[in-house]
Amino acid sequence: MIPGIIDWLTDPANWSGPDGVPAHLFEHIWYCALALLVAAAVAIPVGLAIGHTGRGRFLAVNLAGAARAIPSLGLLFVLVLWLFPKLTGDSAFLVPTLIVLVVLAIPPIMAGAYAGVEGVDPAARDAALGMGMTGGQVLRKVEVPCALPLIFSGLRSATLQVVGTATIAAVVGTGGLGRFLIDGQKVQDFPQMASGALLVALLALGLDLLLALVQRGVVSPGLTGRTVRRGNTPVDVEIDPAGRTVDAPAR
């Protein structure tokens, strides 16, 4: 098995052309990036607004929960059947795939954003208002910077899920690393399937590492363990890999 994977991965033939690793890797990254961008563009503003105003939380939590319960593959087929007659060319498969990924990515990103804002030390928010900041200034200067650690954990868990789930795009005929899984399965080429899965896992890890680096650069050292030596972490909500928010036991 393992020699098979090594053979497959080191075979130059698998690293060129429209069915090579670079092409499918690029497609995969492209789908994921697009889906994450759209999801973030929707989920972050909504999450921040919910956290800032404290309104709409109930609705958002339930919608996000419902979205999580939707099976991705089922949604993909429904969308393809419904949209296929209305779209032409590649987009007939691409758009349904993207919608599935966006629906998948929104809940964890939104949960991170609102939990982050909600978790801001009420005293800091109070001080900001008390010194004469407007609502928008409080959001921009205090709530968002303090929420960044949780916004990033939301983004990172969405990224992991989207990179994994994007393999299903291949089921309906589009590209991405899923091609190796689907095509390999058709011809019982297990090394190819295993290599595809390995590449997906490596991509997920790589993107997570990248986001971790960005996070390190963007989040204030005042909020991270690097400078915090006392127990009073400013946010007490964590997001687990499934995207649920859980209250940390401390406090």
Added chain:
Amino acid sequence: MIVFDGVTKTYPDGTVAVDDLSLEAPSGKITVLVGPSGCGKTTSLRMVNRMIKPTSGTISLDGRDTSRMKEAELRRGIGYVIQHAGLFPHRTVLDNVSTVPRLLGVNRRDSEKRSMELLERVGLDPAFAKRYPAQLSGGQQQRVGVARALAADPPVMLMDEPFSAVDPVVREQLQDEFLRLQGELGKTIIFVTHDIDEAIKLGDQVAVLRVGGKLAQVAEPAYLLSHPVDDFIADFVGRDRGYRALSFQPTPRLPLAQERTVAMGEDVARLDTDWVLVVDERNHPLGWVEPRRVHGEVTSEVLHRGGTVARASGPLRAALDAALSSPSRRGVIVDDAGALVGTVRAHEVLTAIEDTDRPELEDPDHPGAASPAASGTSAPTSAASASSAAGTVSDASA
């Protein structure tokens, strides 16, 4: 001047937090709101900068009704120190302090320069400027909170239990620094505390609230201690009030005894007194030694530093404490520069106390009832001098 006129706050759940409060906080003075937990102190304070809206009544600031002012503008002109500091965790100490000047459009360089000055003023090492709040102790955070509220040099300050999160020793330091600062800055301050000792020490005027949000008594600290209007106030100001009231009575001329002194390094073994006072070259007291226990020269190890020293111009409480705390039973009295002028015994201080009148101030209900002899005790600086008058022998020499 901040004027509360018939202010009532009823929360949506029906709780009456503040009930028909009328109160004036004079310009340049410290008005302390004190009372048991839940009596509406925080609510009263936060109605001034409209963080909470009064249900009825008006609050005016220098004659302007605050409800007619733009909220953000009103708040930018008022320094607000919230309980437990409420620092921004993602900003450095320097950026925290610079927040309001930056909001007001002051450029970064000028506001940071001013913030550095302020950090020094509140007694923080400039090295703290680049730290984050989580890297500071509670007391240090509270100092940053005070510096941040002062940064835009607002004429009015609202302070909600700013020194509550620290141990008594640090609290005392912060209070002393605060009084020294206020001596320089002369701001109009409303200060909330539940600690009557803090109220007495800091307030030019103390307003006691009772649960239900009713104002029980407003008076200068000395008057409050000597003339509680009812059992609630009497209970609240506590058991030691007779002793504490001495903080506000200036020391009359005491019969001072000349004290025999020696210098460090001198040989005292052959002296036949029980205790002898050691002074430095400027005649500042350093501490007491017992000649029969010292073999040869006086060194810093044999020095007894337990006694406090009192300034001749300080309050009676400090003089009495100097006598009570001195190992020789002779209280050390110094001049304003800290140089020894003589010693006094406890019974002599008590005689002086018996000879002075009880502090009698202008009674707000009966104008003119005050005795002219004691009216000096109402000076607004009386609390400040009381706090700084007593120091240990070693402090005075430092």
